[in-house]
Amino acid sequence: MGRLFWKFFIFIWLAQLTTIWGVGSAIWLIRHNESRNLSGVDTSRPASYFVEAAASTLQYGGAAALKNLIKTGSRHPVYVVDEEGHDILDRPVDGATVETMLLAIKNGPPPQTIRQVSASGHTYTLFVPETTGSSNGFFLNRFGSNASGFPQRPQVHLFPVVPVVTATLASLIFASLLAWYFSKPIRNLRSAFESAAAGNLNVSLISIMGKRRDDLADLGRDFDHMAGKLRGLIESQRRLLHDISHELRSPLARLQAAIGLLRQHPGNLESSMERIERECVRMDRLVGELLTLSKLEAGVTGSMQQTANFSELLEDIVTDARFEAKAQGKAVEVTGRCHAAIQGNIELLHHAIENVVRNAVKYAPINSSIIIELWEDPGICALGIAILDEGPGVPETELDLIFEPFYRGSSTEMRTDGYGLGLAIAYRAIKAHGGSIRAINRKTRGLRIEMLIPTLP
């Protein structure tokens, strides 16, 4: 049991105890006062029946009939006193009791157990004096009888011990149940957090919490959701690290092979040096791209306040791409025009669009052309650019995956130069500028990558 359980338990129990003792004391006080006002009078229900019966007898049968009735005897002997305080059967009566009774009648409507009846010129007051055993159920009245048999005023009103103790015990049970009910899910949450901190994210609180439906269960559900997200994130980071190490290994292996060749045959110095240099440049490029990617992932995009004309930006990219494509026997065509101004990190946007275009050039077959479509959408203040190639396309199920780092199409025929980071960078850069990017397969053949980039009004 945790500390929380005890706190809950103690507070709930204290509250219940206070209530029990408060209510108990209040009832005791009321009863105490009542019995002080009407001390010596039996206020129980049977007594009221007898008083009622006696009152009717007196009213309709007269004093003689009543005397006969009383003489027959009963567990609840009805006393009948006249104005002077004398009982009609001359039984001894406690004067103080009669006085308090009369006072009670004068102060308000008399309780049911006291009746005043006028008959044969006298006003009789009917009541049943208290006797031992006529306790009214809640209060333990101890009653001392004197020698004459007439009960005297009760001397001690004891506090209601048994009911209070019972209620206290019951409250103990309910308080611990309630405390357990609250603290258990919290303890579950705590152990889940602990195991998450220890690296185990495969905890499911929902299965532990069962059918519970409340805020704590919602918290558990949120925790499960969070753990799931974290699990995915960690998994993707792990995969990324694995991919990076693999990608770094390849140029390293080539470097080692080149050095080995040089050792074996020092004559080939120039060509080996060239090879080594090429591998160094490749590694440098890979590290650079990884840095860009990690900056984008971390949300560090540098200044986003630069403005530029989109057509100028694109012209740069197209010129480079044409040069590259021509060398491979491919062409680049631009349709539509767009002169909108854009704002953001221009270098990053340049990098993003260039990556998509170069990717298209890379996968396009020889003697085909890459088409760049442009349009403006003033309605949503954005420009659209689509890059279409006639390459192999991407299987429908993998269309979303091409923006993941190090993804290489399963249908990729040849080993292509590059690391599979270009589109991942493009995706994150466009997203960072509030734009969108998606890939669809063309109806005929090839891939269409479409970007929407917000423009300045």
Next chain:
Amino acid sequence: MISLVITEAAEAKLKVLLIDDDVELVEMLKEYLEREGITVTVAHDGEQGLSAVMSGDYGIVVLDVMMPRLNGMETLRRIRMKSPVPILMLTARGDDTDRIIGLELGADDYVAKPCSPRELTARIRAILRRTQVASLHGGSSQYLEVGELRMWPLQRRAECHGVALQLTSTEFNLLEILVRHAGQSVSKKSLSERGLGRPLARFDRSIDVHMSKIRNKLGTLADGRSYIYTDYRQGYRFIKG
């Protein structure tokens, strides 16, 4: 299957099949190995490699297990289903699971990539040397016998209860060493040096994996014990008689 290798081993003694998807690396390694007097054929993916194994006769296959498409492990499994040719796999440095899976699938040994071409050549030579011995003495009928097991080291053939055993070249080497010292414990260090042709690396589980495969192939003695006993911290011992 093993006899097939022996008859052709003479001409295949220095033929290496290199399967790796890194075109440039393969070219450089080929250049290096050829200058060392080793004939090299290259394949750039698993499928190509598999058909090359089927059509040619190679002294050894060097296989990169980290290939996309028909991945290295799958290629390894398929080659092993059809041929007992020695396989040296290239694994990522520090990836123990790859190594153990590879050895389980029947690879003879591994080299961590990136490695220097000199190391790779030494490893290839070590494996080739062991298989070459057989070709030089082809046809000899000298044999070793312990209990129900009979081995013809020069023909690289083994029988247990009269049934031929399908052992890879490394498994054969290791078993031969144990049988030659039957009844004595042979340390893992010595098994690695003489059977794999390389010193035992720290935390190297190759010998253990090979041993468990040999045990599976040998079956058990009449009393249910394994033929090969593990002497705790000592090494392995072939039970005599």
